Amino acid sequence: MRLGEVSLLTNHVVRMSEFYKALLEVENNSDDAVHQTILGEETVLTIYDDGSAKNNNNQNICIAFTVEDIEKEYEKVKKLGAKIKEEPTIRPWGTRNMSFYDPDGNVVYLREYLKIHTN
Structure with a gap:
């Protein structure tokens, strides 16, 4: 499935x-x-x-997208006028995430997988 x-x-x-x-x-x-x-x-x-009728109190679901360049996407989201929930932040699990609200108040996450360099 x-x-x-x-x-x-x-x-x-x-x-x-x-x-x-x-x-x-x-x-x-x-x-x-x-x-x-x-x-x-x-x-x-x-x-x-x-x-x-929708109440737009969307508290139980979010949508997430994986991106290649979080900074580029962050600038695009700001230009779209979306309310930023969290600016790009490095997470302990190896991603850089940001979040914002879409026009109906749904939480949207963007994440970029960090490239880990080993020597």
């Missing part, structure tokens, strides 16, 4: 889709206000309005 996709439920499909298309630097040529599929390098992300 493998994960088929991650889906974010929202009442603002176009706004959320535009944010994630800019973040992932992809285009899906859609302006559909009910459902959009965004194909990343290895991830299918859908943004969907199922018709129910």
